[in-house]
Amino acid sequence: MAGHSKWAQIKRKKGANDVKRSGIISKHIRAITAAVKSGGSGDPSVNLSLKNAIAAAKTDTVPADNIENAIKRALGEGDSGAQYKEAIYEGYGPGGTAILIEALTDNPNRTVGEIRAVFNKRGGSLGNSGSVAWQFDKKGIILLEETSEEAQEAAIELGAEDINESEDGLEISTAMSDLYTVSEGLTQRGFTVRSAQLSMIPQNTVDVSGEDARKLMTVIEYLEDLDDVQNVYSNANMEMAEVE
Numbered sequence: 001m002a003g004h005s006k007w008a009q010i011k012r013k014k015g016a017n018d019v020k021r022s023g024i025i026s027k028h029i030r031a032i033t034a035a036v037k038s039g040g041s042g043d044p045s046v047n048l049s050l051k052n053a054i055a056a057a058k059t060d061t062v063p064a065d066n067i068e069n070a071i072k073r074a075l076g077e078g079d080s081g082a083q084y085k086e087a088i089y090e091g092y093g094p095g096g097t098a099i100l101i102e103a104l105t106d107n108p109n110r111t112v113g114e115i116r117a118v119f120n121k122r123g124g125s126l127g128n129s130g131s132v133a134w135q136f137d138k139k140g141i142i143l144l145e146e147t148s149e150e151a152q153e154a155a156i157e158l159g160a161e162d163i164n165e166s167e168d169g170l171e172i173s174t175a176m177s178d179l180y181t182v183s184e185g186l187t188q189r190g191f192t193v194r195s196a197q198l199s200m201i202p203q204n205t206v207d208v209s210g211e212d213a214r215k216l217m218t219v220i221e222y223l224e225d226l227d228d229v230q231n232v233y234s235n236a237n238m239e240m241a242e243v244e
Contacts, residue, residue, distance in 0.1 A: 023225070023227070024060050024062075025060075025062050025063075025066060026227070027104075027227075027229075027230055028053070028056065028057035028060060028062045028066075028067075029057075029062075029066060029067075029070045030084055030104050030230075031053040031056065031057070031104060031230055032050065032053045032054065032057060032067060032070040032071060032074070033070050033073065033074040033084065034053075034084040034085070034086065034104050035047065035049040035050040035052070035053040036050055036070075036071055036074035036075060037074055037083070038086075042071045042072075042074065042075045050071075051180065052179075052197060052198050054067055055180075055195075055196055055197050056197045059194075059195040059196075059197060083106055084104040084105060084106050085104070085105060085106070085108075086102070086103070086104060087102075087103045087104070087105050087108060087111060087228075088100065088101065088102060088103075088129075088133060089101040089103060089111075089112065089115050089126065090126075090127040090128070090129065090130070090131045090132040090133055091115070091119055091124055091125060091126045091127045091131075091132070092124050092125050092127055092131075092132070093123065093124040093215075093216045093219050093220075093234060093236070094123045094124060094208070094211075094212040094213075094215040094216045094219065095206060095208035095212035095213070095215075095216060095236065096206060097206050097208060097216055097234050097235055097236040098132035098135050098136075098202070098206075098234065098235045099124065099132065099219070099220070099223075099232065099233070099234050100132060100133060100136050100200050100232070100233045100234070101115060101223060101229055101231070101232050101233075102200075102229070102230045102231040102232075102233075103115075103226075103228045103229050103230055104228060104230055105228040110228070111226075111228040111229075112126070114226050114228070115223065115226065115229070118219065118222045118223050118226070119219070121222075122215070122218050122219045122222050123215045123216075123218070123219055124219055132235075135202055135203055135204070135235055136200040136201060136202055136203065136233060136235070137200070137201050137203060138176055138198055138199070138200055138201075139161070139173050139174065139175070139176065139198070139199060139200075139201045140173070140174035140175065140176055140178060140179025140180075140182070140183075140196065140197070140198055140199075141171065141172070141173060141174075141195075141196075141197060141198075141199045141201070142155075142160075142171075142172040142174065142179070142182060142183050142186070142193060142195070142196045143168060143169050143170070143171060143172075143193070143194040143195045143196075144169050144170040144171075144172060144186060144191055144192065144193055144194065145169045145170075145191070145192035145193075145194055146169070146170060146191050146192060147165050147169060147170045151170055151186075151191050152170065154185070154186060154189050154191065155170070155172045155182065155186060158181065158182045158185040158186065159174060159175070159178045159181060159182050160172045160173065160174055160182055161173045161174055161175060161178075168194075169194060173201070176198060179196060179197075179198060180196065183196035199231075199233070200231070200233040201233075202233070202234070202235035203235075204235065205235050205236065205237035206235055206236055206237065207236075207237050207238070208236045208237065208238040209238055213236070213238040216234065216236055216238070220232050220234065
């Protein structure tokens with residue numbers, strides 16, 4: 001659970017069943033398509049949004065063919081298919097936690113209605129624009145397999161802002177603009193980068209446990225399952241809790 005990390009970013013992997021796997025791929029394809037159209041290029045070397053979207057897709061092992069086909073479709077005549085736009089939604093969860101939601105939508109009224117319904121039914125409330133976003137910073141987050149002193153020194157030399165050793169490996173925080181410089185530099189030095197992507201990191205965390213933790217995990221799971229929602233972040237720091 002990401003709640004154990006220093007940055008307390010709650011962004012969990014979906015289950016491995018076919019239905020959820022299909023949903024994960026669909027979300028990444030939508031993000032890649034939107035990045036190509038907004039950036040005006042199918043070349044990730046000149047389109048940072050696309051580079052970020054591809055990196056996130058690879059982290060979730062989206063097949064390369066799916067990624068390439070999404071780029072090709074996005075570069076075609078754009079009047080066929082939905083036109084997705086980025087949207088940020090903010091809210092409050094159990095235990096006084098802040099929740100930040102990143103979405104790609106072709107119908108904002110539908111999206112906000114679905115998000116509000118989750119909060120109303122599962123706990124929490126939808127906030128106004130700017131109500132919690134100020135509590136988060138966009139950072140590059142790299143997960144490195146190695147945790148050795150050599151790996152940590154290399155990350156610092158390449159421009160890492162912060163380093164934290166976790167159960168999953170070495171978590172490295174960078175400035176947005178330095179994410180790929182650090183990631184590619186570590187790869188070139190022979191280290192194994194498990195993932196590298198932009199993420200919203202809370203400036204401060206709120207300790208949540210017991211029933212509040214279980215309710216919060218349920219809220220996040222239901223939000224993540226919405227088709228339009230790409231990422232869900234919280235400032236919660238909590239112990240492992242089962243989702244009911």
